Amino acid sequence: MKTTTLTNPFAEDVTKGLTASPKFLPSKYFYDDRGSRIFMEIMAMPEYYPTGCEFEILSQQSPAIVNELPFTAPFNIIEFGCGDGMKTKHLLKAFMEHGVPFTYIPIDISQEAIDVLEANINLALPGIDMQPQTGDYFEALTGIDSGKPALFLFLGGNIGNYKDAEAIALLEKFHTQMKAGDMLLMGMDLQKNPRVIQKAYDDSYGVTKSFNMNLLTRINRELDADINLDQFDFYCDYNPQNGEVNSYLVSLKKQHVHSALLNTTFYFEKDELVWTELSKKYTLESITTLAGSAGFNVVHNFMDCMHYFTDSLWIK
Ligand code: AVI
Numbered sequence: 559m560k561t562t563t564l565t566n567p568f569a570e571d572v573t574k575g576l577t578a579s580p581k582f583l584p585s586k587y588f589y590d591d592r593g594s595r596i597f598m599e600i601m602a603m604p605e606y607y608p609t610g611c612e613f614e615i616l617s618q619q620s621p622a623i624v625n626e627l628p629f630t631a632p633f634n635i636i637e638f639g640c641g642d643g644m645k646t647k648h649l650l651k652a653f654m655e656h657g658v659p660f661t662y663i664p665i666d667i668s669q670e671a672i673d674v675l676e677a678n679i680n681l682a683l684p685g686i687d688m689q690p691q692t693g694d695y696f697e698a699l700t701g702i703d704s705g706k707p708a709l710f711l712f713l714g715g716n717i718g719n720y721k722d723a724e725a726i727a728l729l730e731k732f733h734t735q736m737k738a739g740d741m742l743l744m745g746m747d748l749q750k751n752p753r754v755i756q757k758a759y760d761d762s763y764g765v766t767k768s769f770n771m772n773l774l775t776r777i778n779r780e781l782d783a784d785i786n787l788d789q790f791d792f793y794c795d796y797n798p799q800n801g802e803v804n805s806y807l808v809s810l811k812k813q814h815v816h817s818a819l820l821n822t823t824f825y826f827e828k829d830e831l832v833w834t835e836l837s838k839k840y841t842l843e844s845i846t847t848l849a850g851s852a853g854f855n856v857v858h859n860f861m862d863c864m865h866y867f868t869d870s871l872w873i874k
Contacts, residue, residue: 569820572777576824576832583773583807585719585835590776594668596769603765605757608715608747611867616645619860619869620652626858626871627741629707632659636702637711638695640664643675645713647682649743654683661706665691665698699735708736713745713869718838722848725838729852733874742854742872749839750866752798759794759803759837767792770807770834782818789813793831801844803837845870 568587575582589597601609616623635653637646643664653660662679666672672690679688691698710732717725732742749755759766770792774785794805809826816823840848842859845868849856854872861868 568776569781572781572817573820573822580831580833581826582833585805587773587776588769588835589668590772591670592775593769593772594671596765596772599765600761600769603761603763605761607754607758607864608745608867611862611864612713612715612745612869613645614862615860615867615869616648620649621655623649623743623860623869623871624652624656627709628739629658629660629709631707632661633707633709634702635660635662635709635711636699637662637664637713639712639714639716640666640671640675641714642671643678643682646711647679649711650679650683650686654686660687661703662686662688663691663702664688665693665695667693696731696735704735704737708740710736710740710742712742715745715747715837715867717744718747718840719836720838721836722838725848726851729848729854733853736874738874740874741857742874744845744870744872746840746845746868746870747837748861748866748868749798749801749841750864752796754866755796755798755803755839756794759796759805766794766805770805773834774807777817781820783815785815786813796839801839801841803835803839804833805835805837807832807834840868842868 571584571587575584600606635650640646650662664672664675666675669692672692676688676690679686691701712732720728736742771787771790774787774790777783778785789810791808791810792805793808794803796803809828809830812826812828814823814825845859846856849872854874857871857873859868859870
């Protein structure tokens with residue numbers, strides 16, 4: 559077992575999470591090929607409002623965002639976790655119209671995501687100077703011309719999937735890579751009527767349930783395990799007092815599952831929870847506090863017309 563877990567981070571994290579009390583599985587493992595496709599289905603559901611709200615912000619307010627940027631010399635736009643580019647293209651178009659030359663550097667762990675993005679952006683904005691990078695965010699940064707001013711993009715509300723201390727640690731890493739005057743545009747989901755949030759994460763079609771259950775399918779496939787998916791359910795809960803959506807898998811009976819690859823058996827009590835994801839919702843005040851904790855100042859919050867979501871512009 560030791561050799562397998564030492565060379566396989568998924569095996570290592572599953573072992574750690576399913577032997578912990580309380581149990582957990584890190585949400586970063588949602589995104590294998592099937593999980594990424596289910597996430598695209600989530601983004602297409604009307605109940606999952608963040609995608610539409612951020613699309614509205616970037617398609618309608620990109621010229622205003624560009625006006626807040628002081629760059630007059632060639633600069634870099636560095637996007638972490640870029641998605642398919644359908645939202646970002648509006649911002650890039652506004653920068654092209656503004657006239658100051660820039661290089662667009664999207665970074666993603668998935669080559670498939672980079673290929674789709676590259677095709678979409680080249681089609682929408684022919685002639686754009688684009689240098690896509692595949693791999694770890696910070697390793698990819700080492701190859702970039704850091705002498706130029708930079709705008710960093712971290713869109714989609716991804717920061718909400720980090721616990722407070724981890725979010726601050728990640729933002730501090732961004733901060734270290736930036737120069738004074740560099741800017742960061744952060745997509746952040748806002749607190750709102752709790753029913754709107756609950757519906758976005760507990761949809762009646764069961765798409766978010768499949769997104770979570772896919773973690774079990776992945777354990778079966780990659781760790782040669784024998785989990786019976788019918789013996790697990792999905793549960794999620796929004797707490798309007800702290801702005802946290804927490805998602806879980808629930809064991810429907812006392813059971814054990816075996817992984818042949820790990821040569822390990824995991825034990826579950828009836829109704830035992832496996833925590834899978836945090837999706838944090840912010841207030842404008844908590845955004846200012848979070849930015850300040852990592853050394854940034856908030857310049858402006860660009861919100862959709864319902865004030866459900868913000869692209870929050872920060873400066874170092
Ligand atoms: C990727 N992330 C911002 C999504 C969210 O809203 O937390 C992932 C997600 N989980 C359930 N639905 C969507």
